[in-house]
Amino acid sequence: MYQFDHHMEVNIIYVCKAIAYYSFNLIFQSRQNVMLFCKAPYQINWKEIAQQKKMEDKNKLDRVKARIDAIPDFPKPGILFRDIFPVLSDHGAFSDLIDLMTSHVKSLSVDVVIGLDARGFLLGPIIAQNLQLPFVPIRKKGKLPGKTIQVEYKLEYGSDIFELQVDSVKEGQRIVIVDDLLATGGTMSAACQLVTKANATTVECLVVIELKDLDGRSKVPSKVHSLVEY
Ligand SMILES: O=P(O)(O)OC[C@H]1O[C@H](OP(=O)(O)OP(=O)(O)O)[C@H](O)[C@@H]1O
Ligand SMILES: Nc1ncnc2[nH]cnc12
Numbered sequence: 001m002y003q004f005d006h007h008m009e010v011n012i013i014y015v016c017k018a019i020a021y022y023s024f025n026l027i028f029q030s031r032q033n034v035m036l037f038c039k040a041p042y043q044i045n046w047k048e049i050a051q052q053k054k055m056e057d058k059n060k061l062d063r064v065k066a067r068i069d070a071i072p073d074f075p076k077p078g079i080l081f082r083d084i085f086p087v088l089s090d091h092g093a094f095s096d097l098i099d100l101m102t103s104h105v106k107s108l109s110v111d112v113v114i115g116l117d118a119r120g121f122l123l124g125p126i127i128a129q130n131l132q133l134p135f136v137p138i139r140k141k142g143k144l145p146g147k148t149i150q151v152e153y154k155l156e157y158g159s160d161i162f163e164l165q166v167d168s169v170k171e172g173q174r175i176v177i178v179d180d181l182l183a184t185g186g187t188m189s190a191a192c193q194l195v196t197k198a199n200a201t202t203v204e205c206l207v208v209i210e211l212k213d214l215d216g217r218s219k220v221p222s223k224v225h226s227l228v229e230y
Helices: 002-043 046-065 091-106 124-130 186-197
Strands: 069-072 080-083 112-116 135-140 148-155 158-165 174-182 201-210 224-229
Touching: 046 091, 046 224, 091 124, 091 174, 091 201, 091 224, 112 124, 112 186, 124 135, 148 186, 158 186, 174 186, 186 201
Parallel strands: 112 135, 112 174, 174 201, 201 224
Antiparallel strands: 069 080, 135 158, 148 158
């Protein structure tokens, strides 16, 4: 009887010790996790992360800039033509460009991405697709089927008419207009007028290249954002 009691006692002590051990571990570890969870946002160096992102974006932009060509006297004497096609022929630089434009458009909270005929069509649809947004084209006269609204505009080297399909943009929608380049601002200004005619709002006009000397920005009624300035 005594033997049995003694073993019982030893077993109970053993079981109690085990429960205490596992409970202690459980409580201590979960406390550590709770502390880690609470402390984590303060321990993360947000400033360092922001600086790192800034540096990455600068490197991406440098790779894009390195691929933009300048061709004198094209398409007319006196015009220095800034060509973005070499960027597109370098898949790394093109991907950098799309990354930069996509993350910028993401920060605008827009409903629709509009691209301008023709080089805006190279960029707008990819950005829209990345952000799961609709893409809508503004085209030169006679290329869009159905009912359209129109605006005439002047170019750095000529004039043209822009069209937007009726109902392609809904009343009150927030729009970003994307193009490759801003020169005199005539093209972008006409696009903004079409958006206004459609009763929508141009949140921003986004271009890769801005020719600063031509001061096109002053002609555009909405905010302009450019990645590269000459
Ligand atoms: O600021 P602006 O003086 O109006 O000029 C800028 C516009 O000129 C270029 O297009 P272009 O009219 O040459 O047509 P394309 O894209 O069909 O070549 C460029 O792609 C812009 O859309
Ligand atoms: N200088 C330029 N280079 C490329 N595209 C243009 N569109 C209008 N001016 C331009």
